[in-house]
Amino acid sequence: MDMNSAIKENISFDVIAPNYDKTRHRDEAITKKMAHQALASLNITNPEDICCLEGGVGSGTILLPFIEAGVNATGVDISKEMLREFEIKLKKRGIPYRYHSTLTAHKGLSESIKVQLIHGSILDMQLEEKAFDLIISALIFHLIKDWKRLIEIYSHLLKQDGFLLIIDEESDFLNIQSGVECKNIRRDSDLRRFMEIYDNIRIDHGFPAIKESIPGTFSKKALRNEIARHGLKQVRQLDNLSWHYNVNCKDIIYNLKKRATSALQVIPQNTQMRLVEITLEEALQKGIDIDKQYQITHSFRVSVISL
Numbered sequence: 001m002d003m004n005s006a007i008k009e010n011i012s013f014d015v016i017a018p019n020y021d022k023t024r025h026r027d028e029a030i031t032k033k034m035a036h037q038a039l040a041s042l043n044i045t046n047p048e049d050i051c052c053l054e055g056g057v058g059s060g061t062i063l064l065p066f067i068e069a070g071v072n073a074t075g076v077d078i079s080k081e082m083l084r085e086f087e088i089k090l091k092k093r094g095i096p097y098r099y100h101s102t103l104t105a106h107k108g109l110s111e112s113i114k115v116q117l118i119h120g121s122i123l124d125m126q127l128e129e130k131a132f133d134l135i136i137s138a139l140i141f142h143l144i145k146d147w148k149r150l151i152e153i154y155s156h157l158l159k160q161d162g163f164l165l166i167i168d169e170e171s172d173f174l175n176i177q178s179g180v181e182c183k184n185i186r187r188d189s190d191l192r193r194f195m196e197i198y199d200n201i202r203i204d205h206g207f208p209a210i211k212e213s214i215p216g217t218f219s220k221k222a223l224r225n226e227i228a229r230h231g232l233k234q235v236r237q238l239d240n241l242s243w244h245y246n247v248n249c250k251d252i253i254y255n256l257k258k259r260a261t262s263a264l265q266v267i268p269q270n271t272q273m274r275l276v277e278i279t280l281e282e283a284l285q286k287g288i289d290i291d292k293q294y295q296i297t298h299s300f301r302v303s304v305i306s307l
């Protein structure tokens with residue numbers, strides 16, 4: 001079994017659930033703006049009339065503003081703990097919802113309950129065909145080995161005139177931590193040097209660099225081809241929405257300790273704590289300033305796909 005398959009089979013967001021939102025640095029106002037922008041761009045003037053599904057809904061940061069705008073929503077996730085985080089938010093806002101712990105428990109929504117959470121894999125879901133006007137896919141394709149099946153499932157679930165929103169995130173902070181290309185933070189910055197030290201120590205301890213072990217075997221081109229194969233087409237891309245925040249090496253340390261990147265979860269927790277300790281010692285010896293702040297630009301990119 002290759003590393004990607006191993007990771008994809010072992011990954012559980014249960015580990016990161018209570019800290020997921022903290023490690024993502026999302027801006028709530030921007031997420032809300034994105035939901036409103038998406039609904040306006042799709043000419044959805046009465047959100048109360050539409051049914052929306054998010055597969056891999058997680059702690060609900062993306063789906064929540066759509067719910068607050070009035071849509072009938074179904075959120076599916078394989079991680080109980082991520083759904084628990086979502087439930088906390090719904091309760092706090094006084095939004096009634098139903099929780100289904102089995103895949104067949106889905107009974108539909110009612111006038112009074114417009115939100116349902118389903119615990120299970122989106123790949124095994126028994127949802128009614130052509131039931132959704134809007135399907136949201138945010139940061140899930142790269143986690144699913146059989147991502148092509150996910151597109152097939154979505155094309156079955158989508159109504160004839162429905163839309164699929166594929167939401168990606170771009171941020172140099174996330175890139176640094178995944179070892180992927182980082183445009184705006186210099187190579188010799190303390191942030192990138194810190195991450196390089198960590199990656200080298202990780203390799204020395206028998207684990208591949210994060211970049212090599214990160215899930216996500218599919219490319220954007222492969223995704224586009226697969227979408228086309230199912231008769232779906234990209235209609236447009238919404239205007240990018242960006243925001244800024246500051247981070248330092250301490251934020252990286254937090255994320256490493258909480259194993260916020262999927263690829264970190266193959267390392268046993270005790271080992272990971274030790275790797276972070278050694279990284280910190282070496283970084284301090286090399287004069288890295290762990291308090292130095294760097295400004296990060298973070299953005300959402302939303303592609304609108306239709307049948």
Ligand SMILES: C[S@@+](CC[C@H](N)C(=O)[O-])C[C@H]1O[C@@H](n2cnc3c(N)ncnc32)[C@H](O)[C@@H]1O
Pocket residue numbers: 012013055056057058059060061062076077078079082120121122123137138139140143144
């Ligand atoms: C990176 S998180 C994104 C969560 C959410 N979409 C967001 O953008 O905040 C990925 C989520 O997909 C979930 N997930 C992974 N594989 C899944 C599957 N086969 N079925 C349902 N959920 C899945 C994980 O548990 C996790 O909550």
